[in-house]
Amino acid sequence: MERLLPLAVAAACTAVALLVPTSQPDEQATPAPATTTTVPPSVAAASVAVGTVTVHSAGPPMATLPGDVEAEVRRTLEDYLRLGSLEAVAAGRSGAGTAALFTATARTALQGAGRAVLVDDGLGPAHTVRLARADTDLVALAGPAGEVGAVVASIDWRVTGRTAGGGRITVARTGELTLVPDGDRWRIDAFELTAEQDRTAPTTTTVPGAHGDGSPGAGGR
Amino acid sequence: MRLRPPALVAVGLAVAALGGLAAPRVATGESAVELHRAHGASHSWAPDEPVFVLVVGSDERPGLGGARGDALQLIGVNAAAGQATIVSIPRDTWVPMPGGGMGRVNEGLNRGGAQGQVQAVAGFTGVPIHFVAVTTFAGLAAMVDELGEVVVDVPVPMHDRASGAVFPQGPVQMSGAAALAFARNRNIPGGDFSRSENQGRLILAALTKLRSDGTSAADTMRYLSVLLRHTRIEGVGVTDLYRLGRVGLSLEPERIRHVVMPGRVGTAGSASVVHPLPQAASLFADLADDGILQHH
Numbered sequence: 353m354e355r356l357l358p359l360a361v362a363a364a365c366t367a368v369a370l371l372v373p374t375s376q377p378d379e380q381a382t383p384a385p386a387t388t389t390t391v392p393p394s395v396a397a398a399s400v401a402v403g404t405v406t407v408h409s410a411g412p413p414m415a416t417l418p419g420d421v422e423a424e425v426r427r428t429l430e431d432y433l434r435l436g437s438l439e440a441v442a443a444g445r446s447g448a449g450t451a452a453l454f455t456a457t458a459r460t461a462l463q464g465a466g467r468a469v470l471v472d473d474g475l476g477p478a479h480t481v482r483l484a485r486a487d488t489d490l491v492a493l494a495g496p497a498g499e500v501g502a503v504v505a506s507i508d509w510r511v512t513g514r515t516a517g518g519g520r521i522t523v524a525r526t527g528e529l530t531l532v533p534d535g536d537r538w539r540i541d542a543f544e545l546t547a548e549q550d551r552t553a554p555t556t557t558t559v560p561g562a563h564g565d566g567s568p569g570a571g572g573r
Numbered sequence: 574m575r576l577r578p579p580a581l582v583a584v585g586l587a588v589a590a591l592g593g594l595a596a597p598r599v600a601t602g603e604s605a606v607e608l609h610r611a612h613g614a615s616h617s618w619a620p621d622e623p624v625f626v627l628v629v630g631s632d633e634r635p636g637l638g639g640a641r642g643d644a645l646q647l648i649g650v651n652a653a654a655g656q657a658t659i660v661s662i663p664r665d666t667w668v669p670m671p672g673g674g675m676g677r678v679n680e681g682l683n684r685g686g687a688q689g690q691v692q693a694v695a696g697f698t699g700v701p702i703h704f705v706a707v708t709t710f711a712g713l714a715a716m717v718d719e720l721g722e723v724v725v726d727v728p729v730p731m732h733d734r735a736s737g738a739v740f741p742q743g744p745v746q747m748s749g750a751a752a753l754a755f756a757r758n759r760n761i762p763g764g765d766f767s768r769s770e771n772q773g774r775l776i777l778a779a780l781t782k783l784r785s786d787g788t789s790a791a792d793t794m795r796y797l798s799v800l801l802r803h804t805r806i807e808g809v810g811v812t813d814l815y816r817l818g819r820v821g822l823s824l825e826p827e828r829i830r831h832v833v834m835p836g837r838v839g840t841a842g843s844a845s846v847v848h849p850l851p852q853a854a855s856l857f858a859d860l861a862d863d864g865i866l867q868h869h
Contacts, residue, residue: 408794410801469612493794493815496801501811504790528790532812542790542819546612 395442396483398434400426400507403487409494417492421500424538425531428453429488429505432529432540436471441513441521442481446471455534455541469547475521478513485510503538505529507545519553623864624650624817625700629690629707630756630772631682642679642690644756644772647700649864652820656865659776659831660856661769666836667846668697677846682707687807697849698857704808712803713756714749717779719799721786722746725755725778728771733760765847766833773831781826788822796822830866832856 435447527545630644681693738758
């Protein structure tokens with residue numbers, strides 16, 4: 353009995369350790385709640401940080417995009433970031449209206465094989481969603497009369513979330529989105545992206561029972 | 574003539590490289606980690622119909638009245654299949670002219686501008702041309718100089734004072750002026766037929782050079798801005814041109830067929846002309862259905 357006691361204590365400590373979530377670098381270390389409660393999600397505002405803007409012009413040199421074009425491009429990017437990632441992580445599914453941000457061309461990909469890289473379905477829900485990085489550079493093509501026909505956004509975006517169980521979600525999305533004027537707004541027409549979706553959750557390790565199977569936890573009898 | 578968005582809709586994933594989606598579940602002892610890594614791309618539309626482009630090298634220059642289509646390259650692109658065809662048309666090809674009568678095909682430009690040239694070519698080939706790109710001697714040279722020298726595999730030694738084409742046989746790195754001379758030289762075996770073939774060869778050399786320089790979206794935009802500065806393009810807007818540029822850069826030169834229209838040198842009155850051979854009609858019919866030559 354005395355020889356078995358240290359083993360039992362060690363096993364108990366190990367079990368407790370397994371039940372404590374790992375520390376979160378971007379969150380305060382708090383114990384996981386014993387029961388799941390519904391927490392209104394806190395979702396960061398979708399605001400992209402536009403850095404370099406380059407315009408390849410067939411007409412007079414253009415130092416930057418016309419203000420209305422940049423505003424429309426930014427609007428589409430931010431709607432996409434909000435619906436496809438931030439709200440998707442918060443709710444577990446991308447927001448309604450995501451498809452409307454894509455041209456018919458790209459919508460085919462969104463509804464098919466490209467969905468995994470375009471939106472963050474199936475990771476959440478998460479109660480705290482943050483936008484850790486939203487770096488965005490723009491390159492555009494303008495015709496002889498200065499009409500902008502296409503804009504490529506090089507993105508480096510990172511979204512994090514905290515789940516109710518104390519777990520973490522991290523999404524890093526990098527690559528290019530091509531936007532074109534399409535009807536009443538600018539839409540995403542093409543993409544070349546890499547998405548790394550990382551979900552970390554505490555394990556629900558079961559402490560071995562008292563009538564166990566010979567494992568340390570069962571040895572105290 | 575304009576590319577209609579609905580017609581372009583369709584659009585598949587000409588380059589859809591989806592892969593790497595993995596969901597390993599790794600027990601670390603303290604936590605469970607799910608890591609998904611996905612890479613995907615869809616950056617080329619693939620029109621549900623082939624796209625036909627007429628590339629015209631105009632001899633328009635200061636001091637010369639009017640302008641003729643000195644170089645005529647009919648390009649069919651089947652984006653869905655990742656294939657294309659270049660048919661070089663000798664400039665002296667004797668064809669029915671828009672508005673009546675017969676004439677050399679290159680007179681279409683002089684009679685009706687870019688659209689006149691399109692009508693002259695479309696009329697005798699039966700190929701529906703979606704848009705036309707017209708450049709000049711100076712424009713061609715400037716484009717090559719801005720985009721960088723091209724390496725052209727010169728098929729025969731050239732020593733032509735008229736065009737300035739003086740090249741050994743084999744790969745030659747060409748500036749804009751040299752590329753222009755190469756494209757204009759017809760004092761070679763085969764005359765205008767060989768010259769037309771060399772013009773197509775130059776297009777393929779340029780594509781190879783651009784693909785080696787970079788095929789990103791930003792690269793595409795840079796190339797197109799240079800093209801648009803030195804080329805008059807009718808029938809397509811900047812957006813569709815960009816999309817087509819992406820398709821063009823995705824094409825491997827090895828998957829582009831290049832042929833010269835079958836013809837024979839003859840006369841029309843006192844003029845020296847090229848008469849299309851009977852097989853030219855079947856070649857253009859073969860091209861028109863999907864932009865690919867299956868039977869030629």
